[in-house]
Amino acid sequence: MTLTKPILTATIATYLLTGCYNEPGLVQDNSNSRTATGVAAGALAGSMIGYNTGSHDAKSALVGGLLGAAVGGAVGYSMDQQANEIANALGTGVNNDPLAPLDPNREIIVSKSNDYVKIMFRDPMMFATDSAKLQPRAKNKVLKVAQVLRNYPQTTVAVAGFTDNQGSYAYNQKLSQKRADTVGRLLTINGNYPLVRGCSYDKAIVANDNSKNRALNRRVEVYLYSDRNKMADPCQ
Numbered sequence: 001m002t003l004t005k006p007i008l009t010a011t012i013a014t015y016l017l018t019g020c021y022n023e024p025g026l027v028q029d030n031s032n033s034r035t036a037t038g039v040a041a042g043a044l045a046g047s048m049i050g051y052n053t054g055s056h057d058a059k060s061a062l063v064g065g066l067l068g069a070a071v072g073g074a075v076g077y078s079m080d081q082q083a084n085e086i087a088n089a090l091g092t093g094v095n096n097d098p099l100a101p102l103d104p105n106r107e108i109i110v111s112k113s114n115d116y117v118k119i120m121f122r123d124p125m126m127f128a129t130d131s132a133k134l135q136p137r138a139k140n141k142v143l144k145v146a147q148v149l150r151n152y153p154q155t156t157v158a159v160a161g162f163t164d165n166q167g168s169y170a171y172n173q174k175l176s177q178k179r180a181d182t183v184g185r186l187l188t189i190n191g192n193y194p195l196v197r198g199c200s201y202d203k204a205i206v207a208n209d210n211s212k213n214r215a216l217n218r219r220v221e222v223y224l225y226s227d228r229n230k231m232a233d234p235c236q
Contacts, residue, residue: 079226082152083117086110086224089144090119101205104216108141115230116223119145121183123218132178134186142186145222149189157194158223159184160234164214165201173200183220194222199235 083094087110096111101120109120126138134142149155161176161183177198184196206213225231 083112085148089148116225119222121220123215132182134182142183146187156225156228157187159194160197160199160221162199162219163201164217165208169200173198176200197234202235
């Protein structure tokens, strides 16, 4: 018997189970994209491990696939759950609309991808001009994120600061770094300080050609990863 058939058997069985599986509590966003991705990856890896370490038959692959799906699904659900809990705490919902960052009325945008949850905090809520001191309402919002993260000690946190192009690149790099540091200190959980980057005016959302667009580009982004190895440079 070849390896393909038992793995296919395990994967199909896993999808049948996950297709009717409904995790409770996802009140803001019910797409469960992370959960589905985690289940699929876990099922495939578990099937291969079960086949290679067992009796090289469909039963071993099936058991391994189901166990792998359970682990992968748990990671996916954890990230889905974090996205929803954070959105709830911040008084918003999970919004994956690619046009959302272009809306000047959205001060906070919580979104998710297959690899991370992202929280975008934007001016004028966060900092006064040329300042790295959080304004009171913004500080309260960041602390709400920290409170949720205390329930997820396995999450890797990264913080990136972004400015507009007013002033030199070097000046804005220092300012964006200080702003990211300010947010990062509030998100330090159990002594785990987030990875922090100042991005100056790199990775602009829109062209810095008028005051409205410059306001859209001034922001701090918080990234939550379940797998540290999947972290990417937020400035690129």
